[in-house]
Amino acid sequence: MQGLMQDYQLTLHNIFNRMERIYPDHTVVTGGPRPSRYTYAEVAERIRKLGTALEQKLGLGADAVVGSFCWNHVQHLELYYAVPMSGRVLHTLNIRLFPQQIEYIAGHAGDEIIFVDRSLLPLLLPLREQLPSVTKYVVIDDTPEGQEGPEIPSDGAFFDYEELIGDCEPITAFPEANENDGVTFCYTSGTTGNPKGVLYSHRSMWLHAMACTSTAGAGVKPTDTVMPVVPMFHANAWGFIHSAPMVGANLVLPASDMTPHGLSKLIVNEGVTLAAGVPTIWQGIVPLFDRYDFSKLDRILCGGSAVPAGLIKEWRKVDVLVWQAWGMTETNPVASGAIIDPRLDGKSEDELLPHRARAGTPPPGVEFRIVEPDSTNELPWDDVATGDLQVRGPWIARDYYNPDAGVELSTEDGWMSTGDVAAIDPFGSVRIADRTKDLVKSGGEWISSVDIENILMGHDKIREAAVIGIPHPKWDERPLACVVLEEGQEMTAEDVKEYLAPQIAKWWMPDAIEFIDEVPKTSVGKMSKKDLRDQFKEYQLPTA
Ligand code: ADP
Numbered sequence: 001m002q003g004l005m006q007d008y009q010l011t012l013h014n015i016f017n018r019m020e021r022i023y024p025d026h027t028v029v030t031g032g033p034r035p036s037r038y039t040y041a042e043v044a045e046r047i048r049k050l051g052t053a054l055e056q057k058l059g060l061g062a063d064a065v066v067g068s069f070c071w072n073h074v075q076h077l078e079l080y081y082a083v084p085m086s087g088r089v090l091h092t093l094n095i096r097l098f099p100q101q102i103e104y105i106a107g108h109a110g111d112e113i114i115f116v117d118r119s120l121l122p123l124l125l126p127l128r129e130q131l132p133s134v135t136k137y138v139v140i141d142d143t144p145e146g147q148e149g150p151e152i153p154s155d156g157a158f159f160d161y162e163e164l165i166g167d168c169e170p171i172t173a174f175p176e177a178n179e180n181d182g183v184t185f186c187y188t189s190g191t192t193g194n195p196k197g198v199l200y201s202h203r204s205m206w207l208h209a210m211a212c213t214s215t216a217g218a219g220v221k222p223t224d225t226v227m228p229v230v231p232m233f234h235a236n237a238w239g240f241i242h243s244a245p246m247v248g249a250n251l252v253l254p255a256s257d258m259t260p261h262g263l264s265k266l267i268v269n270e271g272v273t274l275a276a277g278v279p280t281i282w283q284g285i286v287p288l289f290d291r292y293d294f295s296k297l298d299r300i301l302c303g304g305s306a307v308p309a310g311l312i313k314e315w316r317k318v319d320v321l322v323w324q325a326w327g328m329t330e331t332n333p334v335a336s337g338a339i340i341d342p343r344l345d346g347k348s349e350d351e352l353l354p355h356r357a358r359a360g361t362p363p364p365g366v367e368f369r370i371v372e373p374d375s376t377n378e379l380p381w382d383d384v385a386t387g388d389l390q391v392r393g394p395w396i397a398r399d400y401y402n403p404d405a406g407v408e409l410s411t412e413d414g415w416m417s418t419g420d421v422a423a424i425d426p427f428g429s430v431r432i433a434d435r436t437k438d439l440v441k442s443g444g445e446w447i448s449s450v451d452i453e454n455i456l457m458g459h460d461k462i463r464e465a466a467v468i469g470i471p472h473p474k475w476d477e478r479p480l481a482c483v484v485l486e487e488g489q490e491m492t493a494e495d496v497k498e499y500l501a502p503q504i505a506k507w508w509m510p511d512a513i514e515f516i517d518e519v520p521k522t523s524v525g526k527m528s529k530k531d532l533r534d535q536f537k538e539y540q541l542p543t544a
Contacts, residue, residue: 023247070233071117072255087177179203211334220247230524282300302322331391336359421435449467484518
């Protein structure tokens with residue numbers, strides 16, 4: 001028997017209507033060099049004007065692909081809604097990719113136009129010849145008031161964003177959409193092969209946003225002021241551009257100023273209650289604890305790479321919860337969070353720390369399993385067995401967009417293999433042991449680089465640590481620990497080993513410790529093991 005409920009489509013239109021009708025006086029603040037402040041009612045009006053401009057002024061076809069090459073700011077938010085609600089697809093280009101990768105993804109997705117920050121023109125313009133599908137550029141001027149920004153070519157292909165929407169009539173009604181229509185492209189950074197295109201749908205965005213507002217997710221609520229530091233040019237700024245307007249939380253967007261001082265000032269001045277970003281961002285603010293008052297900040301959603309227990313502990317000093325989440329571009333991206341199960345009630349914060357330092361449990365809708373490599377044989381949830389972490393759910397990608405031959409995303413039985421090695425505890429909480437490619441293979445056994453890094457970063461004198469495998473004639477690979485010390489601190493390799501010894505198995509002990517100035521970072525600020533491995537390509541481990 002069929003149910004008799006309405007076939008209501010889960011689309012961005014619903015979120016837009018809520019921002020316009022239910023939360024018109026809540027605000028969107030942009031920081032950085034060209035600050036601005038709008039209410040959701042004003043933003044909604046600007047989105048409607050942009051909807052008109054896309055068709056009438058820019059002449060874009062009904063299903064055109066529209067690129068953006070922008071920081072986090074209100075205009076980018078407007079693109080996030082006007083483009084898909086008008087039936088087109090937004091392609092958020094990652095500004096930190098290599099030029100060849102940008103050329104590849106713009107061509108692969110078929111971008112016809114790019115909205116670009118004026119400050120980023122020097123990055124994009126040299127590629128213009130290599131972007132044949134792109135015929136128009138719309139420049140968002142983020143130059144500080146009264147200063148001259150990078151020059152804009154005067155060849156008719158360039159438009160100014162504010163002039164463009166300024167005199168447009170707001171579109172009265174956006175066309176209806178099917179919830180399975182594509183809304184946004186995001187390409188994975190691709191450590192091997194070409195970047196791969198993930199194409200989110202209205203339905204995946206809506207359900208993901210809804211989950212982020214639930215207490216089993218990030219718990220975004222109407223009284224929050226949310227600051228996504230995580231970029232809108234990669235993985236939807238973890239969905240905050242949708243979850244905040246959905247429940248009327250104020251948004252604070254830092255634009256190009258991602259400095260520890262810039263972010264701290266925004267948090268304090270705007271009364272941010274919930275912020276989100278990769279661990280390195282929050283690590284960078286720790287030394288400023290006595291310079292700013294973080295008393296309004298309630299929690300930080302942190303993920304994208306393993307969140308060290310030491311970082312969670314540091315932020316506890318200013319009474320801020322660092323709340324770990326796990327996800328991938330392919331999972332929209334949030335697919336789990338370190339919710340503390342009621343079975344742990346009564347435990348002290350110190351006792352809870354190991355639980356907070358886990359990737360956590362999936363929100364309703366998403367399912368996890370761990371399997372033996374290259375099989376569908378499920379492993380037990382005993383927190384000991386580790387295997388390939390696989391996920392499924394309504395905001396998990398099924399396929400890549402026009403993938404290269406042989407690139408497949410789904411297993412035969414409909415799960416997505418993540419490439420992460422994980423254990424699951426009896427509470428259903430996931431512990432990421434490593435990325436498959438980052439595990440150190442020693443004598444046929446695996447060493448988790450993440451576990452050693454976490455312990456190292458728990459030391460007061462150590463700012464950052466990254467562990468990589470170095471080829472070894474007898475053991476296949478042995479770990480090398482690269483350590484960045486806090487400023488003005490001193491440690492010897494022996495000190496580091498002495499500190500590690502009681503905390504890890506003997507055979508996990510790194511064969512060598514190297515002190516470096518900085519761990520190289522990826523395009524989104526995560527530690528780049530690939531670059532570190534390149535840096536230590538010729539490294540010889542001590543033979544003794
Ligand atoms: P994004 O993080 O923006 O989605 P990627 O898709 O490139 O970018 O990265 C996804 C990968 O990041 C995951 O497969 C996992 O290895 C790593 N990752 C994300 N969150 C965590 C976390 N909380 N702990 C450990 N690793 C994580």
